[in-house]
Amino acid sequence: MxxxxxxxxxxxxxxxxxxxxxxxxxxxxxxxxxxxxxxxxxxxxxxxxxxxxxxxxxxxxxxxxxxxxxxxxxxxxxxxxxxxxxxxxxxxxxxVAEAGYYAALQFGRRFGVVSLGPASIARHALRIEGLGITARLAGDRSADLTVEQSGDEGLSRERVIETGKTLADRDGADVIVLGCAGMGNQRPFLQQAIGLPVIDPVxxxxxxxxxxxxxxxxxxx
Amino acid sequence: MxxxxxxxxxxxxxxxxxxxxxxxxxxxxxxxxxxxxxxxxxxxxxxxxxxxxxxxxxxxxxxxxxxxxxxxxxxxxxxxxxxxxxxxxxxxxxxVAEAGYYAALQFGRRFGVVSLGPASIARHALRIEGLGITARLAGDRSADLTVEQSGDEGLSRERVIETGKTLADRDGADVIVLGCAGMGNQRPFLQQAIGLPVIDPVxxxxxxxxxxxxxxxxxxx
Missing domain, CATH: 3.40.50.12500 (Rossmann fold)
Structure with missing residues (x-):
C-alpha cells in the first residue's frame, strides 16, 4: 500500500x-x-x-x-x-488543474472551464498554453463568485450551472472542468443539468x- | 459492477x-x-x-x-x-492511442513513440495533430519490427530499448509511449533500461x- x-x-x-x-x-x-x-x-x-x-x-x-x-x-x-x-x-x-485538463481531453473534444472570478482566467490561460493544449480549449468563464460566496451551496450552484450552460451553448464545450479545488460538491448537479461530463480537478x-x-x-x- | x-x-x-x-x-x-x-x-x-x-x-x-x-x-x-x-x-x-498520449502528457513534458514500422508513423502524426497535442511530441521512431518479429521477445526487446534510448537521447523525450497494442510485455524492461516512465496504451x-x-x-x- x-x-x-x-x-x-x-x-x-x-x-x-x-x-x-x-x-x-x-x-x-x-x-x-x-x-x-x-x-x-x-x-x-x-x-x-x-x-x-x-x-x-x-x-x-x-x-x-x-x-x-x-x-x-x-x-x-x-x-x-x-x-x-x-x-x-x-x-x-x-x-489538479493539469490532471483535470487531461481528464477533459479524454472525455470531450473541447473543454470549458468554470472559474470562480475573472482574475483567475488569465492565469489558467497561461497554464493551458504552457501545457500545449490551447487548441482544445473552448472557453473559460467566470461564475462571478468570491471564495466566501462559493461556500454558499445554493447561490454557487445556480451560478456554476448557468456558467456551464454558457460554455456549452456559446463556446461549444462538450466537457466542463471545474476551475477550483473546492467546487467538487457542484459536480453531480452540473453534470445532471447540462448532460455533459464534468471534471472535478481534485x-x-x-x-x-x-x-x-x-x-x-x-x-x- | x-x-x-x-x-x-x-x-x-x-x-x-x-x-x-x-x-x-x-x-x-x-x-x-x-x-x-x-x-x-x-x-x-x-x-x-x-x-x-x-x-x-x-x-x-x-x-x-x-x-x-x-x-x-x-x-x-x-x-x-x-x-x-x-x-x-x-x-x-x-x-488506446489517444489514452496512451494523454497518460504520457501527465507523466512527462515531451513524449516519444516507439512504432513497429515506418508506415505507422505518418498515421500516428495525423492522429496526434487531430488531438491538438503535437506541441508535446518529441519524436516517433520505428523499431523496424514486422508484426511477426514483434512476437520474438528477445529480438523485439533489444530493438524497442534501442529505439526508446534514441527517443530520449536525440529527441529529448522524457516519457515513452509504446506504439502498438501488443508491446506491453516490453514495458518493464524498457522502463528499467532508460529510467523514464513508459506507457502501455492498453x-x-x-x-x-x-x-x-x-x-x-x-x-x-
Missing part, C-alpha cells in the same frame, strides 16, 4: 474537508492510503498571483520531506507544481496518482 | 491473449469486469491504412450491440474510435475506462 499526500496548499480546514469529501468514493475503491493536509503557514485562500507565488516554495518544502509515495497539489492554480516536480523526481507530483488528480502507483509510472534506472 | 469490453480489433487470439495479460494487474484491482474479445472477421493484424478503414465499421457494429458499459478499442491506430464515439454516446468509447485505455466508470463521467441529461 502506498501513501498519497493530497495537499491543500492553503490553510483552510474547511477547504481541506471539502477536498477530502470530493474523493471519498475514490478513497473507498483504492488500496492506497490517502492523507489530507493543509499548509498552516499559507493564506486561507489562494486568489492572486502573489498568493500562488508565496505558497509554491511551501508546497515544494512539504513534498521534500519525503514521507509520501505521490503528491497531489489540490489547488487549481497548480502552485509550485513544476518546481516541486523538478526537485522531487522519484515520486509522481500532480497538479478527483482527476487523485485518479492520476492512483494510476501512476498502480502502473508504476515512475521508475528510475 | 460494470462491464468493460476490451476489444482487439483484429482476429488474432494470440494478440487478444497478450492484451489480456498486459492489464491483468488492473483487472485484479478494479471491481469492474473486463471482457476480452477479438473481431473474427478482421485481418490477423492491422498494419495499413486499408486495414484501419476496413475494421472501423466492425468496431462500431460491435459497440452498437449495447452489452458493455465502456468500450476500449485496443489497437494503436484507434480504428473506428471517432465514428463509434459519435454513434454510441451513452457509454465511454476509448481508443493499460492507459483500460485505466481511463475504469476512471470514467468510477467517476461517472458519462451522464446524459
Amino acid at each position: 502506498a501513501r498519497i499526500l493530497v495537499l491543500n496548499p492553503n490553510s483552510s480546514e474547511k477547504v481541506t474537508d471539502s477536498i477530502r469529501r470530493s474523493v471519498a468514493g475514490l478513497a473507498a475503491t483504492t488500496s492506497h492510503q490517502l492523507v489530507f493536509e493543509r499548509l498552516p503557514e499559507a493564506p486561507l485562500g489562494i486568489e492572486s498571483d502573489a498568493d500562488v507565488a508565496a505558497v509554491g516554495p511551501m508546497v515544494r518544502a512539504r513534498a521534500l520531506t519525503g514521507d509520501a509515495d505521490a503528491v497531489v497539489v489540490a489547488c487549481f492554480s497548480d502552485p509550485g507544481v513544476d518546481d516541486t516536480r523538478a526537485a522531487v523526481t522519484e515520486i509522481p507530483v500532480i497538479g 478527483q482527476a488528480g487523485v485518479a492520476a496518482a492512483i494510476s501512476a502507483l498502480n502502473l508504476d509510472y515512475i521508475a528510475k534506472a | 460494470a462491464r468493460i469490453l476490451v476489444l482487439n480489433p483484429n482476429s488474432s487470439e494470440k494478440v487478444t491473449d497478450s492484451i489480456r495479460r498486459s492489464v491483468a494487474g488492473l483487472a485484479a484491482t478494479t471491481s469492474h469486469q473486463l471482457v476480452f474479445e477479438r473481431l473474427p472477421e478482421a485481418p490477423l493484424g492491422i498494419e495499413s491504412d486499408a486495414d484501419v478503414a476496413a475494421v472501423g465499421p466492425m468496431v462500431r457494429a460491435r459497440a452498437l450491440t449495447g452489452d458493455a458499459d465502456a468500450v476500449v478499442v485496443a489497437c494503436f491506430s484507434d480504428p473506428g474510435v471517432d465514428d463509434t464515439r459519435a454513434a454510441v454516446t451513452e457509454i465511454p468509447v476509448i481508443g 493499460q492507459a485505455g483500460v485505466a481511463a475506462a475504469i476512471s470514467a466508470l468510477n467517476l461517472d463521467y458519462i451522464a446524459k441529461a
